[in-house]
Amino acid sequence: MINLIMFGALAVLVLLRAPVALKRPAARPAWLATVLGLLGLLAIGVIIPIPVADSWLGGTNVLHLLRTALPVAAFWFLRDAVALQSGRKTSGGGPLVLVLLLAAQAFIFFLIPDRGRSSIFFVDEHMIYVQGFVWAVVYVSEIVWIALTMVVMLLPRWKGIYAAFIAGGLATVAGGVALVVHCGLILAGEQAPGAGGVPWTLFNYLFYPGILIIVLGFVTITVRDFSRAARWKLAGYRLTRALASYDDQSPRHVAGAEAPRGGNAILAAYRAAIQLRDLESLGGVSLKPRDTRLLASVERRMTASHLSMARTQ
Secondary structure, three states: OHHHHHHHHHHHHHHHHHHHHHHOHHHHHHHHHHHHHHHHHHHOOOOOOHHHHHHHOOOOOHHHHHHHHHHHHHHHHHHHHHHHHHOOOOOOOOHHHHHHHHHHHHHHHOOOOOOOOOOOOHHHHOOOOHHHHHHHHHHHHHHHHHHHHHHHHHHHHOOOHHHHHHHHHHHHHHHHHHHHHHHHHHHOOOOOOOOOOHHHHHHHHHHHHHHHHHHHHHHHHHHHHHHHHHHHHHHHHHHHHHHHOOHHHOOOOOOOOOOOOOOOHHHHHHHHHHHHHHHHHOOOOOOOHHHHHHHHHHHHHHHHHHHHHHHHO
């Protein structure tokens, strides 16, 4: 049920954010991460049972390759989205690096012998082969590498919400190491495929929860930014209406009463606030008490915004 709810939420988000992603390059990494996350849920059988979906791909467990390739690609774009949000530059390389990572997975996967018919236990069943072990290690290593590049990128900004990204990244790294140990024990014959054990338990409690912390952190930032933009848009709207109410009092030498146009919500509110203040200071217009309170509130927010930007630079 939880996976179905997540699938529905991601599907709605993909549709709603598609127009924005097409217009704004900065919005594309987050949107691509969402699309790939949606496909990843399909690959784990949320909507279509795994044997059925795998039969469409030839019935030789190719779906399990998608179950490792899609998370790597989604995590890659999620890290890039976090980099854009934080104003940091990632050192993880360009799209060609991602292509090479996915190609390495595919190359090793198709070397696994006896991939057999569709099986939901394919991964554990094929850890007895060196190729299966290497494939799992490559997958985990790619996720760990992306997580580490994100942690290194965010270390200079370790306070606040970015501390959650760092903690999630470190948990993902620790969980990945535990999974490699688990797969190594199966390859060495020390543990039966499908059995639990301490490394497997650590993997489950660290790897995916770590990724989830990162995802929730990004969602938190997105909601925060959306809320902030909505507040600025409302402030700009109220200031513009206040400006319009002084049309008959506005002197010609004060460009104050004209409603601001263009730009984003913050810039529009800035311009409206400056114009309204000019009406009072240069034009000699007495503002209504409610407009005085509104203007003072917006100016305090402007000052706080400038101080916040200065601290992050």
